[in-house]
Amino acid sequence: MHKSLQTASASSEGHPAAKRAQQHARWRLPVWLSWFLGRLAYGLLTVWVISLIVFVATLVLPSDPARIILGPDAPLESVQTLQHQLGLDQPKLVQYVHWLAGFIQGNWGVSLDSQLAVTEVLWPRFANTLALLAGVVAFVLPLALVLGVALALKRDSRFDQAVLSALILFKAVPGFLLGIGLVLLFSMPGVNLFPAVAILDPELSIFAQWQYLVLPVLTLGLAALPYLTRLVRSSMIEALDSDYVGAARLRGIPERRIVWLHTLPNALVPAVQGLALTLRTLVGGALLAEVIFSYPGMGVTLHAAIQMRDLPLIQAIVLLTTVSVVGINLLADLLTVLLTPKLRTAPRKVMIQRNTRGIQPGGVADWRGLPDGSANSA
Amino acid sequence: MKHDLSRRKFLGNGLALGGSLILGGSLLSGCNNSGSNTDSNAAGAKAAGSANAEPVHGGRLRVGIIDGDQSGNLDAHKPIGGGIIRGWALYSKFWEWDEHVGTRLALAEFAEPNADASAWTIRIQPGLEFHHGKTIDADDLLFSILRLTDPNLASPYAGLVGAIDRDALRKLDDRTIEIRFKQGRSFFPLDETLISFGSIVPVDYDPITNPVGAGPYKLKKFIPGQRSLYTRFENYFKAGKPYLDELEIIEFKDQVSRVAALRAGQIDLASWVQAEHSALLKADERLRLYASPTTSFTGFNLNLAKPPLQDVRVRQALRLLTDREELVQRALNGFGRVANDLYSPHDPTFNHDIPQRAHDVDQARSLLRQAGFQDNLQLELTTTPGAGANAALVYAQQAKKAGVEIKVTQVDGSVFNGPQRENWLVSPASTPARGFLATALHNDAPDAIYNRTNFHDKRFDELYYQALAQPALEPRKALIHEAQRIQHERGGLVIWGYSDILDAASNRVGGLVPEQTTFASWRFDNLWLKHA
Numbered sequence: 001m002h003k004s005l006q007t008a009s010a011s012s013e014g015h016p017a018a019k020r021a022q023q024h025a026r027w028r029l030p031v032w033l034s035w036f037l038g039r040l041a042y043g044l045l046t047v048w049v050i051s052l053i054v055f056v057a058t059l060v061l062p063s064d065p066a067r068i069i070l071g072p073d074a075p076l077e078s079v080q081t082l083q084h085q086l087g088l089d090q091p092k093l094v095q096y097v098h099w100l101a102g103f104i105q106g107n108w109g110v111s112l113d114s115q116l117a118v119t120e121v122l123w124p125r126f127a128n129t130l131a132l133l134a135g136v137v138a139f140v141l142p143l144a145l146v147l148g149v150a151l152a153l154k155r156d157s158r159f160d161q162a163v164l165s166a167l168i169l170f171k172a173v174p175g176f177l178l179g180i181g182l183v184l185l186f187s188m189p190g191v192n193l194f195p196a197v198a199i200l201d202p203e204l205s206i207f208a209q210w211q212y213l214v215l216p217v218l219t220l221g222l223a224a225l226p227y228l229t230r231l232v233r234s235s236m237i238e239a240l241d242s243d244y245v246g247a248a249r250l251r252g253i254p255e256r257r258i259v260w261l262h263t264l265p266n267a268l269v270p271a272v273q274g275l276a277l278t279l280r281t282l283v284g285g286a287l288l289a290e291v292i293f294s295y296p297g298m299g300v301t302l303h304a305a306i307q308m309r310d311l312p313l314i315q316a317i318v319l320l321t322t323v324s325v326v327g328i329n330l331l332a333d334l335l336t337v338l339l340t341p342k343l344r345t346a347p348r349k350v351m352i353q354r355n356t357r358g359i360q361p362g363g364v365a366d367w368r369g370l371p372d373g374s375a376n377s378a
Numbered sequence: 379m380k381h382d383l384s385r386r387k388f389l390g391n392g393l394a395l396g397g398s399l400i401l402g403g404s405l406l407s408g409c410n411n412s413g414s415n416t417d418s419n420a421a422g423a424k425a426a427g428s429a430n431a432e433p434v435h436g437g438r439l440r441v442g443i444i445d446g447d448q449s450g451n452l453d454a455h456k457p458i459g460g461g462i463i464r465g466w467a468l469y470s471k472f473w474e475w476d477e478h479v480g481t482r483l484a485l486a487e488f489a490e491p492n493a494d495a496s497a498w499t500i501r502i503q504p505g506l507e508f509h510h511g512k513t514i515d516a517d518d519l520l521f522s523i524l525r526l527t528d529p530n531l532a533s534p535y536a537g538l539v540g541a542i543d544r545d546a547l548r549k550l551d552d553r554t555i556e557i558r559f560k561q562g563r564s565f566f567p568l569d570e571t572l573i574s575f576g577s578i579v580p581v582d583y584d585p586i587t588n589p590v591g592a593g594p595y596k597l598k599k600f601i602p603g604q605r606s607l608y609t610r611f612e613n614y615f616k617a618g619k620p621y622l623d624e625l626e627i628i629e630f631k632d633q634v635s636r637v638a639a640l641r642a643g644q645i646d647l648a649s650w651v652q653a654e655h656s657a658l659l660k661a662d663e664r665l666r667l668y669a670s671p672t673t674s675f676t677g678f679n680l681n682l683a684k685p686p687l688q689d690v691r692v693r694q695a696l697r698l699l700t701d702r703e704e705l706v707q708r709a710l711n712g713f714g715r716v717a718n719d720l721y722s723p724h725d726p727t728f729n730h731d732i733p734q735r736a737h738d739v740d741q742a743r744s745l746l747r748q749a750g751f752q753d754n755l756q757l758e759l760t761t762t763p764g765a766g767a768n769a770a771l772v773y774a775q776q777a778k779k780a781g782v783e784i785k786v787t788q789v790d791g792s793v794f795n796g797p798q799r800e801n802w803l804v805s806p807a808s809t810p811a812r813g814f815l816a817t818a819l820h821n822d823a824p825d826a827i828y829n830r831t832n833f834h835d836k837r838f839d840e841l842y843y844q845a846l847a848q849p850a851l852e853p854r855k856a857l858i859h860e861a862q863r864i865q866h867e868r869g870g871l872v873i874w875g876y877s878d879i880l881d882a883a884s885n886r887v888g889g890l891v892p893e894q895t896t897f898a899s900w901r902f903d904n905l906w907l908k909h910a
Contacts, residue, residue: 061792067792067797068791068795069448070534071458072794072828073535073537074828075537077532078533078536078537081530081532085530085532111449113449114449114450116449116602180634183638187642192642195642196644197630197638199628199644202601292632292634292635293635294630294635294636301603307790307792308447308449308792
């Protein structure tokens, strides 16, 4: 990172193109950086547009936070006093500009409901959601890969059919049923393997309370598993049928090596995009698991904030979610670029010239530590 | 392992308490219909309560509450969401509720109105302390009342004590204050209205930076929307109490997950569980279900500001077509009792001479016909989802039999209480158990906090004001009896039932006794944990 920054500043000082190319070769400056920055700027624009949409949407909602906070028995004078104290009696545009100015300066405002700084409410919840996501990835990704590859290798066998049917069953069962089923299976009297409800102790690190994560992760993971496994399976089948695999087999390369080192990386692209899709849905809050297991994540927080018309909190959550989605997309696209064989195997010079979108495959093989170089040269 | 332990404990306790009797009682009550169901349940549990072994000190009690979507706060005078329940741990008041929805002295050693209830004199016990060690004096008392009634605090409950004249508050000596009312008015139900939110806090109180009171537990940690942790207050005004070392209040968003947590032993007590879960909870031998037969009413508001509800015949028809027994069975799952369109039956002033209104569809039809409706009355009932909606749907079916079409519209809570709330024609009504005058202040009194029915009756208002100025029971009884006759004849409330409050707790929890109030499970100074 440091190196690329250095190079970037050097090149911006107007060195000749040739020298720049040399430096590229030397430092392997990721040419995709400009593409990346473009995408980043685009992402920021998305964030702003979404903040505007959220604001307009909250205007359309009936009722206001003051009434909801004070409840049905509040006299009108109390409601009006609170509206004034919360700044809700100001013109809507002023409220928005106020909020935006604060947001840009890093002041995300104060939650109307709890009167705590939004960040104070949000970060622990966000961390919980991230922990949940990490758990889901750690559970689903290896399982989907192994299962997908196994099914592809044994395609159309009894095993394949049985597992596919089981996966369809998991997909077809509504998530909440899955969750409740797991609770009945693992945490009712007599079994008590895992806690039924994820009431995290905020004093402790989430990793010290991993047992609370088990059932939520299983629920979300089992719901996502069929989709990913079938993606891996089908792209694996496609890759196994391709000419280069045939050629590799003819050369007598061991099957194990063909499958795991030559075929699988090529079959990963759909899985990466599929995983990104799953994560994009979950990062805004896995509402389902959060409700069933009382897991304090982003989903229930957003739901509560909307019910309370707690605008600063809604804005912060939606924007954080947007940023996360943009980030996940960016990461998935980057991985896709790095995994795409066409980009990887093309001659570097041609790639750089051809690379109008700033995609650069250089250094991929080294970075990934995969022996593609040998395969190419072979 | 856990399972074995708790079963042994359960059996042990059962033997010690003559548990077979209790078991028999609850089994029998399971077969009976609702009316006797709750009574025998209460009786059984009461027997258990009195026969319970001596309370022991120590342990951490984990209480699961449902807080809705609000994060809530700790504000003594403006409790939001679970703030009301947390307040039971943190704060004490002049009075406390007794088990029959009356008031008894708590911090106060003397609290009496004068002859026409235009002034109250209140003196607290000597030597009382707050959590941070400060001795409670009259300045704290004045500060607390001024804070509660401060317009800038915008307390939703300020309306209850809106009669207090802030400028006339007076300190008589170090422990004594005098409260007077605006325009020299009388206000007899001060105890019942100040008791809920009139927590006594020190002059340096701040709900966020210094949330101290004189309640049984001191705050250790509060995470809004998630949980709060308290430790025992050694200088609590009741000697020997509280029993627990620590109290933890954990907030849940979902009834099902809370029941799962209770059954899995992650919490010890679930406050206010759903009647739908009663069978499941009863079947679990490690748990006990406590049914408090409260006098909280449940019914419907008829908005008298809207046609055709101005017509008393239409209102009476809507009351007559109500099959109260069916509503209790279906909307309350049998956990309740039939009501007679009147509230506060526990109040000594309640008029028991008014006959119970019968279910009479024919008379309802004839009244509607007199009012000009030939099977063509259409009404809209606006409700939030949940219990209110269930009752509304049952009621709509009943109305159909009398030729009244009730359209049930469900809106979320924020819309229901939003700016359009004045427009609802028919809406669910309920008020927690309170005395007559205090309940009226929540509903149809002339200076009610929010009069959803828009009921205004000259004679009723006169009687109400006279009752406010009448501390003596017998004359007040006469006034309220007449006021209730008016409500029964032409009021705007269809009160079909009194609902039970259900609490569920592990067998380890002691000191939980069903009562007529709604807060059996919030008396944290009584609760204790059985060890071993």
